[in-house]
Amino acid sequence: MVKAERREREFNLRRAEILEQAEKIFAAKGFYNAAVAEIAGASGFAVGSLYQFFPSKEQLYISMLTEKLNTMYSSIRESVVKQADIIKKIEVLVASQFRFVENNTEFCCIFIRGDHLSLSEGSVELRKRLKVDYDIHISFTEEVIREGIRTGLLKKMDPCMMAAALTGITNSYASRWLTTVEGTSLMNYVPFVMDIFLEGVRKDAK
Amino acid sequence: MVKAERREREFNLRRAEILEQAEKIFAAKGFYNAAVAEIAGASGFAVGSLYQFFPSKEQLYISMLTEKLNTMYSSIRESVVKQADIIKKIEVLVASQFRFVENNTEFCCIFIRGDHLSLSEGSVELRKRLKVDYDIHISFTEEVIREGIRTGLLKKMDPCMMAAALTGITNSYASRWLTTVEGTSLMNYVPFVMDIFLEGVRKDAK
Amino acid sequence: MVKAERREREFNLRRAEILEQAEKIFAAKGFYNAAVAEIAGASGFAVGSLYQFFPSKEQLYISMLTEKLNTMYSSIRESVVKQADIIKKIEVLVASQFRFVENNTEFCCIFIRGDHLSLSEGSVELRKRLKVDYDIHISFTEEVIREGIRTGLLKKMDPCMMAAALTGITNSYASRWLTTVEGTSLMNYVPFVMDIFLEGVRKDAK
Amino acid sequence: MVKAERREREFNLRRAEILEQAEKIFAAKGFYNAAVAEIAGASGFAVGSLYQFFPSKEQLYISMLTEKLNTMYSSIRESVVKQADIIKKIEVLVASQFRFVENNTEFCCIFIRGDHLSLSEGSVELRKRLKVDYDIHISFTEEVIREGIRTGLLKKMDPCMMAAALTGITNSYASRWLTTVEGTSLMNYVPFVMDIFLEGVRKDAK
DNA sequence: GATGAATGAGGCTTCATTCAT
């Protein structure tokens, strides 16, 4: 029946609305200081109604986090695979992460904030999920780098360590940008990442 | 009088004991899931006694965090200034941070965890304090790099961006090590940091 | 909608129930020895429910006090204005206060008790509210007396002092009656108040 | 031995010092908001030391209250018995109460405040003591009035009611004066009390 | 399905009192 379809579509719309408001409030106050009632109010629902979309505050938080992160990860992957050149791939990897940060400031603040790791016992689940997702992302980065090594463009070095370094630089710049309100765009930092990651900071000798 | 001295010494000993236990518990459960009563119990004190050392749970948390961080920062600085060679300085900068992480696993988990940013309103104070301390540390790193530029060892590039990159790589490795329980020592990663940061990952051309 | 109406009516009923029980308990134990949990229990509510009706224990206390006092004041005023004769007005003023005391023994005990003046800092608000209400009542008494002077029935004397004297005698009798459990009705004291207030206690000479 | 004597004298001095400070603090904050530690600090003693003078906070409060009240009562009685004339006696009764109020504003505020009636269970004892003292005072007043009746100066009326009326007027004026900070002296009110109490407020006819 | 009032466990903090020094 079409009814069921429409019902599901509506359900998902409402669910998305809640997630959107939850994101804002969690970003502003952190997990523990955000009240379920507040999120409900902001989404235009009654408290009880939230519990038809999410079984608990914690699950709401987890869903919000993982779903958005997956969005980010897949958009990054999507952009990267389009590129043929390895160097270009790395650049797009960094650039698309930066773009996501710029477009989702609030969300990223949550992430930097990091109370995902403070959830009582149940956090185990979240931690696992996030770790899995993160590891997939790192593996993807590693794969790109491995390809660079294979094609002789990059040094022969543990790709895992290289991926971690690249991610470290990228995150560090994103954090700086998030915590220090400036006028500049994060995209301006891409060349810095590329230059340092590829060439290092030592002067000549090279 | 000697009495007052001894009293103060004892006071500080007890205070330190509380901080030590608090660190463990906060590390294990996060700020919100750690109960004051539990910390008191673990330190061998009655609940009320904690309040003679710290005016509130939040202040206890803040003290624990800032005091330990300052210890880390100063020990790093101390090690670095002993070195004459710029490259050595950078290496020691990374190595001493890694050493601290190895010796204070629990504490660093807290820090990574990051609920410092979730404290209700009062967190403003903490955030400021941490930011100030962090900025001092970054400035210190920058200064080392600036010196490297001046002596012609490092590229002419915004030292701020370079410092951020170095810190990013270091933190990324530390996080990896903390979240992935292995047998290896973090110290083994120092050469990777140095190599990538100084020479980059691009193959020859140099 | 009728629903909202009924909801409000129910809300007020519950609120009134709480106020009634609170009155009893505050009267029996005073503000500080009365536990919120006890009041909740007596009203048939859970602790948390009280906080949907009153934002704090103090506000509950304040509401209970001021609302009942206003009831008293207005019932007194209402009775008085009905009378044409000045002497009768004064008599009704005294009598209706006595009637209220008789019908609200517990409440009056609270008032005599006087911990309204002991509430921490926040009491300032209560003190103001009570003072305002009390002053209005005194003004009303003064007005009656002023009218008596104007019509030549009462001596030319500061009406404020006269009102204070009348209130003093009335309160003194009410207190005596409240603290000394007897069988007699307070109403029997009305003639005494009138006689002493109007004629004084000196024998003839007049 | 003289030593014991001196010891006792010192003991009483210290005790008095504590009572004096306690009076101020209780007056300012009420029984429940006054902290034992604060009273100790203000008196220049350690917390524990207070407990060598008074077995509990409540007993300290009770002692402070009853001792000072007795001082007042006896000073009043002393002044009154000196007078031969009945009318003068009544006047002195009122005047000396007013004088006490003027010289002990803080103390009287406590008394008006009235948390004596809010002490938990133990209050029973205090209430009894105060009642006994108060009744003795009332009896004394009654006795004066009875004498006035006997000598034919005052109407034949229940002396108890007359005493209550006189006390009511006096207290009412004292309260007004205490709560309304003015420049005038309370002593100016004595004639009003006398006039109203003796002659009443009705105009001629007398 | 939607609502939001009711629940009540649990947390932080206070403070009178004790007792080892």
Place this chain on the structure above:
DNA sequence: TATGAATGAAGCCTCATTCAT
């Protein structure tokens, strides 16, 4: 005898979750 750190019971209040309407 004086001290004041330690105690721990008890209180107020919050808020995620439920369930009758």
